[in-house]
Amino acid sequence: MDDLRCKFGHHPQASACGYEGYLFEISKTFQTLLLLVWLIGYVAIVSADDRIELEMLEQEAFRAAVERVAPSVVQIETVGGLERVGKVLLGTGPTTGLIVDPEGYIVSSAFGFLHRPASILVRLPDGVLKPAELVSTDHSRMIVLLKIEPDRPLTVPEIVPAGEMRVGQWAIAVGRAFDSKQPNMSVGILSARNRIWGKAVQTDAAVSPNNYGGPLIDVRGRVLGVLVPLSPHSANRLAGYKWYDSGVAFAVPAEHIFKTLPRFRKGDLHGGVIGIALKGKNPSIGEPVITACRKDSPAAKAGLKPGDRIVEIDGKKIARTADVKEQLGRRYAGDKVSIVVLRGQQRIEYQVELEVRDWGLGIRDWNPVFHLDSNP
Amino acid sequence: MQILFDHLAAVLARRVDSKPPGLSRRKLSAGTSLTARRASTAAKFFLFALLVHTCSSHSLAAGASTAEVLDRIQPNVVKIYGAGGFRGLEPYQSGMIVSADGHILTVFSYVLDTDQITAVLADGRRFEARLLGADPRLDVAVLKIDAAELPHFDLGEAVEVDAGTRILALSNLFGIAIGNEPASVQHGVVSVKTGLAARRGVFNSVYRGPVYVLDAATNNPGAAGGALVTRTGQLVGMIGKELRNALNHTWLNYALPIGQLRESVEAIRAGRLVAARQDEPKQKPARSLRLEMLGIVLVPDVLERTPPYVDHLRSGSPAARAGLRPDDLILLVGGRLITSCKVLNEEMEYIDFEDRIRLTVLRGGELVELDLQYSANGEE
Known part of the structure; x- marks a missing residue:
């Protein structure tokens, strides 16, 4: 956890700072305090403007936050590719990416790569242009991992540990879609945590192709998550896009991205599927009783049977269908989970290894009957 | 009130410990974080004074x-x-x-x-x-x-x-x-x-x-x-x-x-x-540069956004002499991004046939820059 908290990359000037830098910082602090004293004097005289002064301070904080993350926010251009996916006309970018590794790994939103470009170019904040390779795609969270060969170590941003996030805190969405030299920003709050089965956080800041792939940051410039179009109602690749700039937007938590990075570098990640159907159509009141196990599915292989009532997943109590989805929806194929079921009076524990859903067509993505293909 | 403290502390903390950027937090923790803490304490004190002042002299509108x-x-x-x-x-x-x-x-x-x-x-x-x-x-x-x-x-x-x-x-x-x-x-x-x-x-x-x-x-x-x-x-x-x-x-x-x-x-x-x-x-020039004039033949433009790969070059042409090669992917013309064959042809219409142009191409994972110019006197 600690190393996640200290995610500062190498910086060319890092070694140049010692005691003198420290003195410099102190003098800066005094300057700030002097400014503050002046400010208070001013406010005391014109106290009707107190609220405005607070707003100005907040404005300064927003700017400072964006400035702080900016060295890790890159612009991405694509060449070639499809014109549309389904009925949706796709853009040609530019889109935004976030540096996650000093050696050249960059994450972005899969939305900017749905047109399967022939070539990808990354423009670093210092203006240097680099060709990029698409390493892998996280199909469950719609994130892509790119790799460039940088000339010197890149700046990795500081992140906010998931446990520190508070609903209502400032959340600033940052992109680099208009101008490669300066980031674009929109301001909102953190609307919710643990959305879409725990896969994302929610914000009301304006989020669109103008900042998909960019970071959602806190007022200190630390990364809360990476902005992606997602929807709790559909796993369609374009789901969530229709909500652009609507006040409903999602970001995949930065902590998750850094944790899964070693695995993500090795290849694609898919939502894990168990292959069961549960009783009832409404997940919020449905009972977690298995009505069917798909042939050859992880559930069937493990030994789960129709009629079993799920009571526990990985130690978490299960009461409703929605609880099952919440426990499984965020998992990847290859993840192992322990599932405790009640068969008659008997409690049985099974180990199930989730798989990629490969039986594909014929199942509506979020049909509650089959909702436990767990890739909502 | 806490929000107010947080924000001011954030501004101060930024001033104190964000410079120089990218410096490891561990290195700073001994000195600067302490300063940051002092700064934020001071900020809290001043803000408290401020709030007492405003709350006492004004209705809380x-x-x-x-x-x-x-x-x-x-x-x-x-x-x-x-x-x-x-x-x-x-x-x-x-x-x-x-x-x-x-x-x-x-x-x-x-x-x-x-x-x-x-x-x-x-x-x-x-x-x-x-x-x-x-x-x-x-x-x-x-x-x-x-x-x-x-x-x-x-x-x-x-x-x-x-x-x-x-x-x-x-x-x-x-x-x-x-x-x-x-x-x-x-x-x-x-x-x-x-x-x-x-x-x-x-x-x-x-x-x-x-x-x-x-x-x-x-x-x-x-x-x-x-x-x-x-x-x-x-x-x-x-x-x-x-x-x-x-x-x-x-x-x-x-x-x-x-x-x-x-x-x-x-x-x-x-x-x-x-x-x-x-x-x-930008106006289009009276006589625009065309790819043929430089001796560049692209792959057939069959897709909606065909990537502008060089198919082959006329031997002795300006492009061949400048070092362009088959299979190069043309990415930039004079700094402008080229996203398809169509866009490349459109971009050429804005370039005067006598102008020198700079191409940036992708070749084997590397970006290569080339300067090209059409010469009306024919080719060697």
Whole structure:
């Protein structure tokens, strides 16, 4: 956890700072305090403007936050590719990416790569242009991992540990879609945590192709998550896009991205599927009783049977269908989970290894009957 | 109160421990974090004093001053009614009073294409408005109503702002303020200040200058001509017409900086319209450079966005001599991104056949730059 908290990359000037830098910082602090004293004097005289002064301070904080993350926010251009996916006309970018590794790994939103470009170019904040390779795609969270060969170590941003996030805190969405030299920003709050089965956080800041792939940051410039179009109602690749700039937007938590990075570098990640159907159509009141196990599915292989009532997943109590989805929806194929079921009076524990859903067509993505293909 | 502390501490902490950027936190923890802590303690003390002061001397009317700002400037924004009303063309837009004797700045649009333009003030007073003049290159117009001592914005006092500036947008979006009532107010921040002409064909707009992109849904039917102001009520810009970004198909929320419009407005008011100071879109030359002239043959253009790979080169041609090779992917021409064969051919039309051009190509994972020039004297 600690190393996640200290995610500062190498910086060319890092070694140049010692005691003198420290003195410099102190003098800066005094300057700030002097400014503050002046400010208070001013406010005391014109106290009707107190609220405005607070707003100005907040404005300064927003700017400072964006400035702080900016060295890790890159612009991405694509060449070639499809014109549309389904009925949706796709853009040609530019889109935004976030540096996650000093050696050249960059994450972005899969939305900017749905047109399967022939070539990808990354423009670093210092203006240097680099060709990029698409390493892998996280199909469950719609994130892509790119790799460039940088000339010197890149700046990795500081992140906010998931446990520190508070609903209502400032959340600033940052992109680099208009101008490669300066980031674009929109301001909102953190609307919710643990959305879409725990896969994302929610914000009301304006989020669109103008900042998909960019970071959602806190007022200190630390990364809360990476902005992606997602929807709790559909796993369609374009789901969530229709909500652009609507006040409903999602970001995949930065902590998750850094944790899964070693695995993500090795290849694609898919939502894990168990292959069961549960009783009832409404997940919020449905009972977690298995009505069917798909042939050859992880559930069937493990030994789960129709009629079993799920009571526990990985130690978490299960009461409703929605609880099952919440426990499984965020998992990847290859993840192992322990599932405790009640068969008659008997409690049985099974180990199930989730798989990629490969039986594909014929199942509506979020049909509650089959909702436990767990890739909502 | 805690929020206030947090924010000030954040500003201070930023000043203290963000410089130099990228320095490891561990290295700083001994000295700077302590300073940061002291700074934030001091900040808390001062803020506490501040709050005691303001709470004791004032009623706790939170947001009173934003409301006061709006009380002051809302009368400067007017609703304009004119032509339209069919096929999705709303017969209304917004405007702002820019002189005490009734000059109104607004966008130049079909709404003004009638003899009967009505301006309705925030207090409900209605005036017949006359189109004094328009600058079609900036899409701005100035109307005149016969009135005196009107509340107004002074264009000379308009300010320039940066990304992150908190703003208020006042307009009659969607024609909601249908009665004797002021226009609507929205809030947000300036997302970025950028040029509309950064890439060719992205925005179908007459105006090509810089704009303030906003993070609020300001640019809706009827909003064009509305005012963009800072949270202290300083005029910043005029809300523009609805525009769609052709690159990513999203609607753009933006305002035109007043500084870009001032000269035209003054000229129209004075009865002399001068050419606006702005960059004309680049004209195509009389004789354009073509790929054949350089000896470049691309792969067949069979897809919607065929990547512009070099298929082969005519031997001895300028491109061959410059070192271009088959299978090179052409990415940039003179710094402009080329996303397909089609875009490459379009871009060439803007280049004079005698000009030297710089190509950036992708070759085996590396970017390679080449300078090419057509020579009319033939090839060796």
